[in-house]
Amino acid sequence: MTIMEQIERFFVENPYCFGICLAIMGIGGLIIAIRDADWLFNMVSGVMYNRHKTDDQVIMYGQKTIRVVLGIISAISILGGIIWFWTYAFHYK
Secondary structure (H helix, E strand, C coil): CCHHHHHHHHHHCCHHHHHHHHHHHHHHHHHHHHHCHHHHHHCCCCCCCCCCCCHHHHHHCCHHHHHHHHHHHHHHHHHHHHHHHHHHHHHCC
């Protein structure tokens, strides 16, 4: 059994744990957005542009905009995790 199959089986057997993981990832993203993590939002100088990389998104849109977007996505993730946990932990037993 591969690690992905084990993870899948765990979340199938314990669906409320997905909500906890989602909320934890959202909290982590919110902390990164509030604390202005330089390792993620570092302005990289260079001539190569790739719109799929984080540093190029920061160059294109600006550090403040990316922090606001990350904060919004993190808040949605936290809310979704809480709703997911509440739904599966208390209503589907």
